[in-house]
Amino acid sequence: MTPDVTSRSRAPLMRRLAIASEPYLYSAPAFFLIVAVMLVPLVLGISYAFRDVQLLNPFSGGFIGLDHFRTLSEDQAFLRALKNTLWWTGASVFFQFVFGLILALLLDKPFAGRGLVQALVFLPWAVPTFLAGLNWAWLFNPVIGPIPHWLYALGIFSEPNNILSDPHMAMWGPIIANVWWGIPFFAITMLAALQSIPRDLYEAAAIDGASGLQRFMSITLPFLAPTIAITVLLRTVWIANFADLIVVMTNGGPADRTQIVASYIFTQAFKRLDFGYASAIALVLLGLLLIYSMLIVLLRQTLLNKD
Amino acid sequence: MRAKKLSLTIAHRLAILAYIVFALFPLFWLLKVAVTPNDLLYSEGVRMWPSRATLEHFEFVIAHSAFPTFFRNSVIVSGSTAIAVTIIASLAGYALSRFSFRAKYWLIALMLITQMFPLVMLVAPIFKMLTPLGLTNSLAGLVIVYTAFNAPFATFLMQSFFDGIPKDLEEAAMIDGATQFKAFRQIILPLTLPGIAATLGFVFTAAWSELLFALMLISGNDAATFPVGLLSFVSKFSVDFGQMMAAGVLALIPACLFFLLIQRYLVQGLTAGAVKG
Numbered sequence: 001m002t003p004d005v006t007s008r009s010r011a012p013l014m015r016r017l018a019i020a021s022e023p024y025l026y027s028a029p030a031f032f033l034i035v036a037v038m039l040v041p042l043v044l045g046i047s048y049a050f051r052d053v054q055l056l057n058p059f060s061g062g063f064i065g066l067d068h069f070r071t072l073s074e075d076q077a078f079l080r081a082l083k084n085t086l087w088w089t090g091a092s093v094f095f096q097f098v099f100g101l102i103l104a105l106l107l108d109k110p111f112a113g114r115g116l117v118q119a120l121v122f123l124p125w126a127v128p129t130f131l132a133g134l135n136w137a138w139l140f141n142p143v144i145g146p147i148p149h150w151l152y153a154l155g156i157f158s159e160p161n162n163i164l165s166d167p168h169m170a171m172w173g174p175i176i177a178n179v180w181w182g183i184p185f186f187a188i189t190m191l192a193a194l195q196s197i198p199r200d201l202y203e204a205a206a207i208d209g210a211s212g213l214q215r216f217m218s219i220t221l222p223f224l225a226p227t228i229a230i231t232v233l234l235r236t237v238w239i240a241n242f243a244d245l246i247v248v249m250t251n252g253g254p255a256d257r258t259q260i261v262a263s264y265i266f267t268q269a270f271k272r273l274d275f276g277y278a279s280a281i282a283l284v285l286l287g288l289l290l291i292y293s294m295l296i297v298l299l300r301q302t303l304l305n306k307d
Numbered sequence: 308m309r310a311k312k313l314s315l316t317i318a319h320r321l322a323i324l325a326y327i328v329f330a331l332f333p334l335f336w337l338l339k340v341a342v343t344p345n346d347l348l349y350s351e352g353v354r355m356w357p358s359r360a361t362l363e364h365f366e367f368v369i370a371h372s373a374f375p376t377f378f379r380n381s382v383i384v385s386g387s388t389a390i391a392v393t394i395i396a397s398l399a400g401y402a403l404s405r406f407s408f409r410a411k412y413w414l415i416a417l418m419l420i421t422q423m424f425p426l427v428m429l430v431a432p433i434f435k436m437l438t439p440l441g442l443t444n445s446l447a448g449l450v451i452v453y454t455a456f457n458a459p460f461a462t463f464l465m466q467s468f469f470d471g472i473p474k475d476l477e478e479a480a481m482i483d484g485a486t487q488f489k490a491f492r493q494i495i496l497p498l499t500l501p502g503i504a505a506t507l508g509f510v511f512t513a514a515w516s517e518l519l520f521a522l523m524l525i526s527g528n529d530a531a532t533f534p535v536g537l538l539s540f541v542s543k544f545s546v547d548f549g550q551m552m553a554a555g556v557l558a559l560i561p562a563c564l565f566f567l568l569i570q571r572y573l574v575q576g577l578t579a580g581a582v583k584g
Contacts, residue, residue, distance in 0.1 A: 022487060023406035027414055030399035030458050037455030038421045041432035048431060055434075106322055117323055119570060121330045126566030128516035130534040131555055134541065135333045144340055144548045146353040180333065188573050241425035244518050248538065262427050270523055275431035282428035293423065 048279035055273035068280035077256045078264060078281065085260040087171060088178075089240045095179040097232055100186025105220075107187070108194045125184035133248030136177035140164050164250050167257045174245045174258060181245070186231065193227035194220070233296050237289055261285045334559070341365070341552040348548060364553035373528050374554050377536030382561070384446050384532055385514040388453040392461045392510045393503055395454070400465030401491055405474070418459035426456065430523050443524050449532065452524070453514045461506050468502030469495065501572075508569035515562055533558050 049068060054060040072078055107118060124132070140162055142148040148160035163169040197220065205215045243262035246252060252259035252267055259267070261281065268278035340348070341364055343357040351357055368374050403411065433452060434443065442448030476498075477490040485493075496503070518534045525535050537554055 023402040023408040024410065026398040026402035026406075027410075029395045030462055031414060031417070033395065033451075033455045033458055034417060034421060037433070037452055038429065039417070041429045041436060042424065044432040044436070045428050053431070053435075102322070103326055106319060106326070109319065111319075117327065119567070121323075121326045122570070122573065123334070123563070123566065124330050126512065126562050127334070128512075128534065128558060128562055130516065130518045130538065131558055131562075132333075134537070134551075134555060135337050138340070138548070138552070139333055139336060144348065146336070149353045180329070183330075237423065241427065243427055244516075247519065247522075262425055265425075265427050266430060266519055269431045269434075270519075275435065278431050279428070282425065285425055286428065289423070289425070 045279045046283060048276050049283040050280075051276050053274075053276035053279070055275060060276070064276075068277050069284075071277070072280055072284065077259065078261075080256055081259045081261045081264040084171065084258065085240055085262070088175060088246075088258075088260050089236055091171075091175050092178045092182065092239050093232060093236050095175070096182040096186050096235070097228075099179065100183045101190050101224075101228075103183060103187040104190035104194055107191055122184040122188065124181050125188075127181065129181065129244040130248050132177055132181045133174070133245040136173065136180070136245075137164060137249045140173055165254055167254050170250055170254055170258045174249050177245050177249065178239070178242070182235075182239070185235070189227060189231050190224065193224050197223045237292065240289070241285075337552050337555050337559075340548055341556050343549060345549055364549040365557075368550050368553045368557065372540075372550070372554075373531075373536060374533075374540075374557065376528070377531050377533045378557065380446060380530060381515060381533040381558075384449050384453065385511045385561075387446075387450045388457065388514040389507045389511040391450065391454045392457045393465075393506050395458050396461035396465045396506060397496065397499075397503065399458070399462040401469055401495070403462065403466045404469035405477070405487075418462060421456075421459050427519060430519060433520070434523055437524065444526055444530050446530055448524055449521060449530075452520055453517060456517075457510045457513055461510055464506055464509065465499070465502060468499045468505075472498050505569050505572035508565045508572075512562055512565050512569075515565075 050063060050065060052060045052062050052064045052067075103121060107114065107121075127135070139145040139147050141164075142160040142162055148157065148162060151157045151163075152160040164173045201219050202215055205219060210218070240260075241262050243260065243266050246258055246260060246263040247266060250258040252263050262285065265278050265281045265285065268274050268281065339356060342360040342362065343351070344359055344361045344363065347357050347359060399414075402408075403415070437443050437448050437452075440448075442451065472495060476494050477487065480490040480494055481487060516534070517532075518538075521532045521535045522538070525531050528536070528539075531539070537551070537558065540554065541551055
């Protein structure tokens with residue numbers, strides 16, 4: 001035994017216990033709250049997936065095995081929602097990222113009034129999502145919104161219609177609202193990464209005669225790559241789960257054309273009060289997200305091993 | 308060469324202008340319809356500003372509708388959530404920042420898991436759990452749920468603020484005989500006040516925007532938060548556009564105020580939970 005340990009063990013037992021338990025006391029409120037309000041319902045929800053849980057039916061609650069999943073595999077609305085989720089997530093992330101990156105590059109240059117401009121262009125992120133959804137639904141509404149009339153004037157529409165009620169176009173409504181709302185998120189994270197690139201690299205490259213495009217390709221992009229990868233991958237999961245705009249703007253309609261899996265879960269739980277079926281869909285979504293995350297981890301491993 | 312530089316500058320400013328217009332136009336339109344008198348709403352179509360502006364929609368919404376109740380409910384829920392989360396997250400963030408203990412990695416893993424799974428999964432089980440406790444249709448129920456949802460992200464955020472403060476400060480205080488908790492309360496917390504303000508702002512905005520759980524857990528008008536009230540108003544009286552948009556403008560005000568409060572910390576906040584929008 002080292003002298004240090006002997007002297008410590010001579011301290012009163014209560015005092016040692018108090019010191020050892022201190023970090024646990026600090027984290028106990030957060031721990032218990034998260035377990036009670038998130039982990040327990042998560043486990044409960046997984047069990048619902050195998051039970052017949054309907055709010056309005058007092059005799060429900062029995063174990064029914066894989067029945068929900070059998071129904072699910074033949075549920076056309078669910079299969080459509082799967083396809084829509086890919087479309088919604090892919091298009092939203094792509095446009096948010098491209099426009100967010102361009103905005104970050106524009107804001108990276110110093111100019112007069114940059115602080116004010118930042119506050120203005122980042123403002124959409126502060127708009128509550130339900131309001132963003134309503135606001136865009138009104139803009140698309142031919143009664144009070146300008147967009148259908150502009151599209152009509154440009155000759156794109158033969159008459160000023162609401163694209164949210166057009167089965168072929170409806171998905172673009174929530175996607176545009178989502179892009180508007182989400183550009184600041186990408187712009188802010190990209191801007192932070194841009195500003196951490198050492199400035200002298202650009203100066204050295206300029207002295208060596210590199211053009212603007214060359215500097216972008218060989219300095220900016222390689223430096224941004226890790227941030228881009230992490231932000232895009234995490235944001236993809238977040239947007240795939242993001243149902244607010246769709247619930248507010250179209251409620252999944254017309255004819256389930258804008259239903260994504262997350263909004264389908266909500267519709268089943270909220271409108272039909274079929275908690276068992278909703279939980280079964282949620283479990284499938286969770287499985288898909290897990291597979292996606294594992295693919296990412298694998299991809300990261302192979303990329304790291306290459307270096 | 309100078310002409311090229313000038314044209315580049317002009318292109319840069321034009322691009323910035325386009326972004327500003329895109330970002331602000333929907334909010335401008337909200338305000339424009341909110342101040343358009345009913346008789347001009349349909350006749351003037353897509354004019355950029357009505358020939359006659361009025362505040363009558365705002366007056367009606369404030370004096371003769373349930374929106375003040377919704378507004379008050381939302382302020383209570385978002386404010387209580389923000390305060391509760393900030394207290395809980397300061398404690399847990401401090402533990403993560405300053406101690407190494409056996410359960411630390413389990414705690415971090417637990418909080419990361421909660422950031423990865425779809426929260427909409429919890430709508431049904433939480434409703435079932437809260438019903439026998441009498442916490443559905445109550446503001447307290449919403450506060451508990453929102454506090455738990457925001458605690459992980461806020462903990463990481465507070466941890467990042469604590470990490471930025473040198474450890475020597477508490478060590479000096481503890482040599483002078485203070486307990487660690489006293490050092491935390493009297494030395495570290497005052498130094499993290501800007502971080503605490505940022506956390507309050509982020510959580511307030513998140514709670515103010517939450518829609519799906521509020522829709523599920525609240526059914527009456529008395530406990531409805533702003534999003535629930537506005538959506539039920541929209542589905543019931545979908546012709547009173549002026550009033551709806553006036554209510555929308557009112558819902559925007561606290562969100563914008565808190566946005567100004569947290570603007571300096573956006574980067575830290577957006578990367579703390581890494582998945583939090």
